[in-house]
Amino acid sequence: MTAFEILRTNLLSPIVLAFLLGIVTKLVKSELSLPKDLYSSLSIYLLLAIGLKGGVELSESTFQVIAWPAFVTIVLGCVTPISAYFIMRKLGRFGKIDAAALAAHYGSVSAVTFIAANQFVEQMGKTAEGFMPTLLTLLESPGIHIALAIGAFKRAKSNSLISSDDKKTKSAIFHEVLTGRSMILLVGGLVIGLLMGAKAYEPIKPVFETGFKGALVLFLLEMGIVAGARLSDLKKVGLPLISLGILLPILHGALGVFLGHWSGLSVGGATVLGAMAASASYIAAPPAVRMTLPEANPTYYLTASLAVTFPFNLVVGIPLFFKFAEWLAG
Amino acid sequence: MTAFEILRTNLLSPIVLAFLLGIVTKLVKSELSLPKDLYSSLSIYLLLAIGLKGGVELSESTFQVIAWPAFVTIVLGCVTPISAYFIMRKLGRFGKIDAAALAAHYGSVSAVTFIAANQFVEQMGKTAEGFMPTLLTLLESPGIHIALAIGAFKRAKSNSLISSDDKKTKSAIFHEVLTGRSMILLVGGLVIGLLMGAKAYEPIKPVFETGFKGALVLFLLEMGIVAGARLSDLKKVGLPLISLGILLPILHGALGVFLGHWSGLSVGGATVLGAMAASASYIAAPPAVRMTLPEANPTYYLTASLAVTFPFNLVVGIPLFFKFAEWLAG
Amino acid sequence: MTAFEILRTNLLSPIVLAFLLGIVTKLVKSELSLPKDLYSSLSIYLLLAIGLKGGVELSESTFQVIAWPAFVTIVLGCVTPISAYFIMRKLGRFGKIDAAALAAHYGSVSAVTFIAANQFVEQMGKTAEGFMPTLLTLLESPGIHIALAIGAFKRAKSNSLISSDDKKTKSAIFHEVLTGRSMILLVGGLVIGLLMGAKAYEPIKPVFETGFKGALVLFLLEMGIVAGARLSDLKKVGLPLISLGILLPILHGALGVFLGHWSGLSVGGATVLGAMAASASYIAAPPAVRMTLPEANPTYYLTASLAVTFPFNLVVGIPLFFKFAEWLAG
Amino acid sequence: MKLINFKLVTIICEPVLSSSILTISQDLGATGFTVTEVRGQGNGEKSSGEIPDLKSKIEIVLEPQLALKIMNALAEQFFKNYSLITYSSDISILRPEKFERV
Amino acid sequence: MKLINFKLVTIICEPVLSSSILTISQDLGATGFTVTEVRGQGNGEKSSGEIPDLKSKIEIVLEPQLALKIMNALAEQFFKNYSLITYSSDISILRPEKFERV
Amino acid sequence: MKLINFKLVTIICEPVLSSSILTISQDLGATGFTVTEVRGQGNGEKSSGEIPDLKSKIEIVLEPQLALKIMNALAEQFFKNYSLITYSSDISILRPEKFERV
Numbered sequence A, B, C: 001m002t003a004f005e006i007l008r009t010n011l012l013s014p015i016v017l018a019f020l021l022g023i024v025t026k027l028v029k030s031e032l033s034l035p036k037d038l039y040s041s042l043s044i045y046l047l048l049a050i051g052l053k054g055g056v057e058l059s060e061s062t063f064q065v066i067a068w069p070a071f072v073t074i075v076l077g078c079v080t081p082i083s084a085y086f087i088m089r090k091l092g093r094f095g096k097i098d099a100a101a102l103a104a105h106y107g108s109v110s111a112v113t114f115i116a117a118n119q120f121v122e123q124m125g126k127t128a129e130g131f132m133p134t135l136l137t138l139l140e141s142p143g144i145h146i147a148l149a150i151g152a153f154k155r156a157k158s159n160s161l162i163s164s165d166d167k168k169t170k171s172a173i174f175h176e177v178l179t180g181r182s183m184i185l186l187v188g189g190l191v192i193g194l195l196m197g198a199k200a201y202e203p204i205k206p207v208f209e210t211g212f213k214g215a216l217v218l219f220l221l222e223m224g225i226v227a228g229a230r231l232s233d234l235k236k237v238g239l240p241l242i243s244l245g246i247l248l249p250i251l252h253g254a255l256g257v258f259l260g261h262w263s264g265l266s267v268g269g270a271t272v273l274g275a276m277a278a279s280a281s282y283i284a285a286p287p288a289v290r291m292t293l294p295e296a297n298p299t300y301y302l303t304a305s306l307a308v309t310f311p312f313n314l315v316v317g318i319p320l321f322f323k324f325a326e327w328l329a330g
Numbered sequence D, E, F: 001m002k003l004i005n006f007k008l009v010t011i012i013c014e015p016v017l018s019s020s021i022l023t024i025s026q027d028l029g030a031t032g033f034t035v036t037e038v039r040g041q042g043n044g045e046k047s048s049g050e051i052p053d054l055k056s057k058i059e060i061v062l063e064p065q066l067a068l069k070i071m072n073a074l075a076e077q078f079f080k081n082y083s084l085i086t087y088s089s090d091i092s093i094l095r096p097e098k099f100e101r102v
């Protein structure tokens, strides 16, 4: 397939169209939105489903195969918050605290982007490795903690003191991120999947696997509505952040694909790892940042994650990373 | 099948039984009701599912085949609010404002009745045309606007002035109806379905098609509970409105079947068009009427739509229109 | 299979693992919980699904086959609240009112335990009789009323009068239990299933049967979270209640299996009847007890039902009853 | 229109009590009620239900002389065994006739 | 900080009215609002909607002189045909400048 | 029973703050709290979260001398960087001992 055909196929996939419908819903000022409980239910379902399937497939993987990909994932978790911080500081000219806040988002990962990338490579006939969800859990939290540490350190240097209050908050945040919804469901699902194995998975597969793609359509409709509600903030955040919200995923995505390929992942797996690195968290990171770096402007990080980087990855980024992975694979 | 057998099959279908269970639930004063968010989630799901499937099938239809049915649907959208207004005025002796309010409901369409009719003809082995959801979107709004215009005009004649306030409300209502939940989901679903085509639809079919009938059972259970809660209002509205709540769907339904047949629809399609014409909106119309014609008594239009016409169509009307369509088809 | 293998298979089943994940979620103090509306939606769905399937299968059963099992079920409904009351009084040294409150829970039945038992025997290749849901509806309410009557009687003897207020409450409670969510959905589902028959069930099967086990996983995750939240109360209730919360299900379970076997049920059916007798209600009983016996300490009965007996039955009890049923069957 | 001094009585209670409380307040002369689903904790031990924090908040607009009457009735019937609190506050309403029983 | 006397205006109404009420209160000078979904019954007959008990509770923190103005505007426009009540109460706030329009 | 003058402190804030606010109020002597999920807008710019309008409303029944203390503590810690408002009002309660720490 040519790059154009790939883009077109992606654009006409149900999930991308559902996302666009969500944006249009906001543009025409419709009052439609998914009930809050449906939105949370779907996100719980999607995370648990990824975990379960990942666990079942993990039970069929060997340590050797996973070791290198896991290692480069952790490397990505340590590098991307730092690169994000410096790019936001130098290119974006953001203040220290705002740059750290943004770095916490770009150093973590968006589960929906992960899912979309998996669906995409599957559609391209290059299904990713079954242990990718394991990598997802590895990438979620390190980036947040590193970026928050940068922020706290930079602030302390200006204030020349770390209050004991700060320490209390920090351990609370550490706990909160590690026991957050996505960690519990992903890790919990992985463990359940691993323990029960493929046979016991069979009877629950109709809900957790056959129903997955349809549920995703509903979820992306709401994601579109949520992103659409942020579109009006694009003016507030200005062109620099919008540009960096596209540049950063390209850089991180390319790095992810490259390291993925290098660690032995297939074209599909490298694409998904690239998409993970490229993505910005908008579930785990925001509350942690809000509590730890309250001076940071939430409009910056929420708009960049939700209204710039997520749509970019969904529509353009993932196919791009795929092309790059194919090219690397020769 | 004899008329009696058809009625019996319909009465023993899961959705009609679920609706009756909902009514019984209220009659025995049980506190059971579906969680509000489940109810909205199901309605979102059902509307989007109709849209998606309709869109996929639309992509396989030609303009020729749809043109006449679409035309008669628009005719129905213009005629039924007017006929409803005059019947309510003359036969029902309702005031001008109440008659216009009722007309807004009977001139629009109930999506659940549409779905029930589709299920019924499918069960009878006469599946309706795939483009019926397109007709549904055409019938939803014209009737509301025409009836509200009648109401505003009649009121203005008595008050001999149209306030500028009125104009503001009217454009707000116009916007609200056009961007209402059902329009966004139906039209959005149609466009997505049309763009993605049958192949991309395949992976989301388990949720949007295989799960449809089961979800409908839950939805009709709650519809029964909602209708059951209105049963006590039947005494308040009185025999005239109850009779007209049965007469009107018979008239409009017969007209719908006739025009459907004339425009080239199959027996199944004509039945569904009849059911659409016969049905009274209870989602889009009530809030629009409440804002535009606040003097109209909501007990009248809600009871007539929900507790008279909807159950009538579900249990008796649809089989009746089917018999008529079969008879016309010779 | 050896007892150990059976226990192991049960422990590694998706629903038990999901329940344990829910408990772990609370132990690590995660804020994850299922949205309230999802929890109610799942419980409505599960109850209706049991009812529907039970009704369809009931339409294929004969009165002869059901008569004796139904009779012993009613016997269990009369005996277990009384045995529970005396064991709580004598062995547990609870006050009269607390003992009656506990008896109302142990004399009724937990639908989830019923479902788990059905899943377990099916997994063991000994699917229970199709009419078991009918028995479930028979066992739900008698125990509650008997236990509440004991409580009211004991209190009246100390107060030497029954207030007329009491009578009003009692008839309100009677109504509430009989028209409670589970009765409406189970009995309603049974009647619908019976009326529509297997053919009409076919199109809604994907939702109500194929999806059942997956939905159950989500439900048990939340059950685990709810039970986990009660774990800290275990200290408050003390060892005696914990021990009785294990002893009572063993006794009642054994009696249930024995009577089930005696009445002609298969190994699977006898196991399920045993699990029903062993289980303690935590949906219908608590509000009824709270209104009728307000002096009873809710911490006792809720902790015993949710944090002791339910987990015990789920993990150990059901396999135990199965072994016993197999042994009885020779 | 003119503002009239009235009372707003608020009750926060276990959900299981709501319907009894609404009946009592209606029997004593209230013309309506507003219920909100809330989450709460106090120092009571008697809390019940599957979700222990779930509470109902009931608000009743009343003629001043009815407020204490209703509060006392609830205190007498429920304070001992149930988890609830009640308080009243001064409000100013329009249309006092709307809150009078006919 | 110092406490300043302010007013809290509460409106309980059919959901269909909320957006008009918020617009009116903003037009008259309110700087914000808080909306709660509630369930309620009164003696009005005009209630509407698929779920008849569903109501919106709107709370607005205001300078004292605005309170009656907003209440009267709502009374005039909506009391006749819609299901709603409104009342005001005294509150003490910090930061009065937060509730003033710039 | 006798009515006693007490205070009701209300806080409307970003959900992310709730748990800190509850801890602070408990540390300062509150015996309980009631939380409602609301939707709100003010003139603040700092609002956050996926659903920007979602707010938590926290209500605390307190002895009068505690009210200002808690409000000031929240003002000091949160007014600068977070989206929240707080106000107090007079209420009359029964059973004052229920709201005193042991």
Ligand SMILES: Nc1ncnc2c1ncn2[C@@H]1O[C@H](COP(=O)(O)O)[C@@H](O)[C@H]1O
Binding pocket: D012, D013, D039, D040, D041, D042, D043, D044, D045, D046, D047, D053, D055, D082, D083, D084, D085, F030, F031, F032, F033, F034, F035, F059, F060, F061, F062, F099
């Ligand atoms: N000091 C307080 N402030 C606010 N709400 C309270 C307070 N004490 C109790 N409540 C509310 O009243 C309910 C019942 O209180 P309790 O009887 O102490 O469990 C609690 O769940 C809270 O919602």
Ligand SMILES: Nc1ncnc2c1ncn2[C@@H]1O[C@H](COP(=O)(O)O)[C@@H](O)[C@H]1O
Binding pocket: D030, D031, D032, D033, D034, D035, D059, D060, D061, D062, D099, E012, E013, E039, E040, E041, E042, E043, E044, E045, E046, E047, E053, E055, E082, E083, E084, E085
């Ligand atoms: N006496 C009352 N106490 C508390 N809330 C009331 C009262 N009367 C009316 N309401 C509320 O105001 C709404 C509208 O009242 P109505 O116009 O009488 O239907 C009701 O649904 C209640 O939520």
Ligand SMILES: Nc1ncnc2c1ncn2[C@@H]1O[C@H](COP(=O)(O)O)[C@@H](O)[C@H]1O
Binding pocket: E030, E031, E032, E033, E034, E035, E059, E060, E061, E062, E099, F012, F013, F039, F040, F041, F042, F043, F044, F045, F046, F047, F053, F055, F082, F083, F084, F085
């Ligand atoms: N004037 C007001 N009236 C009622 N609620 C307000 C007002 N101003 C702010 N709020 C509430 O307080 C929250 C935080 O306000 P803000 O800090 O301005 O975003 C808002 O979301 C509203 O729920």
Ligand code: NA
Binding pocket: A080, A105, A106, A107, A108, A109, A110, A252, A276, A277, A278, A279, A280, A281
């Ligand atoms: Na990333």
Ligand code: NA
Binding pocket: B080, B105, B106, B107, B108, B109, B110, B252, B276, B277, B278, B279, B280, B281
């Ligand atoms: Na119609």
Ligand code: NA
Binding pocket: C080, C105, C106, C107, C108, C109, C110, C252, C276, C277, C278, C279, C280, C281
């Ligand atoms: Na039992």
